[in-house]
Amino acid sequence: MDGNGRWALARGLPRLAGHRAGTDNLRRVVEACVEFGVKYLTLYAFSTENWGRPIEEVRGLMRILEDVIDRELKNLHKNGVQIRHIGRLDRIRPSLQRKVHQAVETTKENDRLVLNVAFNYGGRDEIVCAIQRIIADNIPPEKVTVELVNQYLFTAGVPDPDLIIRTSGELRGSNFLIWQGAYAEWYFTPTFWPDFGKEELLEAIWEYSRRNRRFGQVSPPQEK
Ligand code: FPP
Numbered sequence: 001m002d003g004n005g006r007w008a009l010a011r012g013l014p015r016l017a018g019h020r021a022g023t024d025n026l027r028r029v030v031e032a033c034v035e036f037g038v039k040y041l042t043l044y045a046f047s048t049e050n051w052g053r054p055i056e057e058v059r060g061l062m063r064i065l066e067d068v069i070d071r072e073l074k075n076l077h078k079n080g081v082q083i084r085h086i087g088r089l090d091r092i093r094p095s096l097q098r099k100v101h102q103a104v105e106t107t108k109e110n111d112r113l114v115l116n117v118a119f120n121y122g123g124r125d126e127i128v129c130a131i132q133r134i135i136a137d138n139i140p141p142e143k144v145t146v147e148l149v150n151q152y153l154f155t156a157g158v159p160d161p162d163l164i165i166r167t168s169g170e171l172r173g174s175n176f177l178i179w180q181g182a183y184a185e186w187y188f189t190p191t192f193w194p195d196f197g198k199e200e201l202l203e204a205i206w207e208y209s210r211r212n213r214r215f216g217q218v219s220p221p222q223e224k
Contacts, residue, residue: 001026001043003168003192016060021194023064027072032198033113034079036205040114040158042086044176048122051091062096065119069099073106080112086154087121088129116158123178126154155180163208165201167193185211 001022008018026043033041046061076083083103092100100119130152134144150156161177161184169190173181187204189196213220 001045001193002166002170004194006168007192007194015057016064018192018194019061019064023068025194025196026068028197029201030076030081030113030115031079032201034081035198036202038113040116040161042116042118042155042158042161042177044118044121044174046087046119046121047175048087048120048125049175062093065117066096066099069103073103076115077107077110080110081107082110082112082114083107084114084116084158086116086118086126088125089120092120114158116155118176121154121176123175127179129154149179153179160184163187163204165189165196165204167191167196183213183215185213 004018004022005015006018007021008015011017030041045065050061051058073083083106085100085104089097089100100117127149130149133152134148139148155177158180160180160182163186164173164176164181164184165187166172166174167189169188171188177184185208187207189200189204191200215221
């Protein structure tokens with residue numbers, strides 16, 4: 001969800017106004033995903049590297065997540081959205097931790113759309129965390145397989161992403177789902193996140209549907 005800061009700057013507004021506008025856009029995109037039958041959506045809301053931003057911006061982003069849970073939880077639950085959190089909660093203030101747990105707990109039986117919120121998330125941190133837990137569980141080296149690692153990631157039980165969309169014209173992955181996205185298709189757009197709407201989401205999905213996914217082979221592997 002990149003480009004909130006530049007969206008605000010272009011309008012002479014503070015950066016946090018861009019994050020607020022980005023949050024308003026979330027509702028449109030989540031509703032569009034439900035409408036289009038998307039089953040899993042992961043939002044990169046705060047990375048392990050974002051702690052390096054000015055303290056007011058970090059605090060503002062924490063507050064925004066809290067407000068979003070307060071404002072949207074009921075509606076998301078009503079619409080059958082299951083909320084999951086990926087990342088670490090340990091550096092997050094206790095009141096926000098409680099809200100995240102409550103959102104996850106309230107919606108855990110829903111199955112229309114699984115909404116993963118990547119908050120205090122980093123792909124490298126996720127892999128380090130998985131390795132630590134594998135070692136702590138005394139798993140012998142020969143038992144460490146791709147499938148086993150999958151079970152130790154924050155995304156355990158969630159399929160690999162088919163399509164990753166990055167807004168705002170940046171052409172990099174920035175530590176997002178680096179393991180799970182090994183064979184994801186990418187869609188890059190210059191549109192800033194607050195302006196990325198339903199039509200462009202549909203355009204991204206259309207473009208994805210025209211890609212020829214070979215997963216390193218000569219022709220697409222047969223569906224299992
Ligand atoms: C990147 O834009 C955006 C972020 C670091 C935060 C995104 C967060 C939200 C949209 C709101 C919170 C989300 C949830 C799920 C509650 P940027 O600040 O890097 O923009 P710039 O590159 O133009 O400066």
